[in-house]
Amino acid sequence: MLSKGLKRKREEEEEKETLAVDAWWLDPGHPAVAQAPPAVASSSLFDLSVIKLHHSLRQSEPDLRHLVLVVNTLRRIQASMAPTVALPSVPNPPPAPSMDDNLLASSDAALSASVASLLEDLSHIEDLNQAPQPPADEGPPGRPIGGAPPSLGALDLLGPATGCLLDDGLEGLFEDIDTSMYDSELWAPASEGFKPGPEDEPGKEEAPELDEAELDYLMDVLVGTQALERPPGPGR
């Protein structure tokens, strides 16, 4: 499962295969292409399909047929919007084509990743529904109906509507941790101040400078042989 921001590498074979099979719109001699609506219409169709996809996924239990058909159509539209020099019949090229292409390229990978992860989650969520004692057939042929181990994958790109524990990222999990330990004056010279942070980021945070005597003092405090005293200042 991919986390936010990572692009999935598109398999070369997959790409070649797609072009070989579905590249009719790239053929300028094709009658459908000659009459093809301009690229602008395609982009509104693309937007419409994305809206449909989102809407479908926001259902509590998406209609799988609708979802699959919209996804397949969206992939077709996306593939046709990929930049190419072989299409002469576009009268008005879309504005800022390079930016669009980058957006398309990144959105393609991200969309594929998000759709894939969502379909994966659908299957996991559906599998959670397996009855505690699924009807299993014993002996003769047929597959017993069993449950798959439930596990939720990360849902990216489509926002909190789809609902996920990890929606806010890993950082969100740590917000509740008690940081008073890190706020204690024990650890920092009063003059420096100390930034209370949830986690110790190694290498980034400035470690308070403690000399040997201070360390001994602290050890004693911790062990309990010495009562807590005013912390020593720096450079003692």
Next chain:
Amino acid sequence: IFSFSFFFFLNNSFAPLVTIVGALQGNNSDIISTVEFNHTGELLATGDKGGRVVIFQREQESKNQIHRRGEYNVYSTFQSHEPEFDYLKSLEIEEKINKIRWLPQQNAAYFLLSTNDKTVKLWKVSERDKRPEGYNLKDEEGRLRDPATITTLRVPVLRPMDLMVEATPRRVFANAHTYHINSISVNSDYETYMSADDLRINLWNFEITNQSFNIVDIKPANMEELTEVITAAEFHPHHCNTFVYSSSKGTIRLCDMRASALCDRHTKFFEEPEDPSNRSFFSEIISSISDVKFSHSGRYIMTRDYLTVKVWDLNMENRPIETYQVHDYLRSKLCSLYENDCIFDKFECVWNGSDSVIMTGSYNNFFRMFDRNTKRDVTLEASRENSKPRAILKPRKVCVGGKRRKDEISVDSLDFSKKILHTAWHPSENIIAVAATNNLYIFQDKVN
């Protein structure tokens, strides 16, 4: 006006039976979601979005009221499915009845299967026209008698009573479908049936509710690779080992359960090559098959996709033998129909008893019939305005060009909210049932 010999009805010599299932206001729960005649045609069952089943029975012939022969009246009404709440997934399971299928009658009672998205139920519908009277320990109201007042004994006798029809659930087949059930089909062995959802098909024995065999599973190991779902499935009418299922990619697979226990590998694969001149972004969506039906003879299968009905010969896999255009004028409107989701509507199709005529629904409460022999077709409308008693249904025509004739309706005036998705044809007579949203129409050939 078309005049057909022989098959064509398009009248209703009886008052068209318009029945509103549920409230007169026609709220959502009254929307009819399935219609099915039983094997003799004596009974007609409808299921609706509210989980109710209504069964109509044909009036018996009577010398006194000969003109009333063939009328269908309500026979039984019951709540088949209730809305359920799946606590694990935190969502509601709709009570809408997706399909009803009758079992052949084997005794005095009637049996049918009804299913919602997740659960199939076997219902027994039986009559009670006698009741026991003359109990010793109870009085006629059922109250217990004081034993001290009983001085004699008598044998209770059965006396006639007003006919009571009761429906009881005999089996509940649950927890076998992860995805939404779209089809059920009774096997010709009358011992088993199958239920199909988006990705799997299960085989059941009527007597066993806690087990089912999975016979088809197209769920990919990696859901990323999911590109196709099962849309409909049906058993062969005579060969209990054979069934077909259709897909969202416009393909039909015929499977033989003798070949292997798991029918993931098909015996036959029916697919028509795509017409390159008609290709568009919506090609796949409009090729998605919404219904598949074997002919009564078992020699052909009929499939319905968005714009056409196709008849296939089981012996020829590479293309259908007949293709009928249901509403080709919509081909240029696919983008709008995609936008308003109408392109995803699932129309059903039916054969008549002799497999010579096929019927399917369309928009604007239109439905279409195609005569396979004469190649004639007709468009009719199911609406109250057009269904006066004893009136002959007038053929309708959609105008695509500029000039609209007097009785024609232009494509842009079609009402896409009035869709006829579900129709049924009597197994042996020219009687049809057409469901138009929450109204049921029954039409019959005029008896000369």
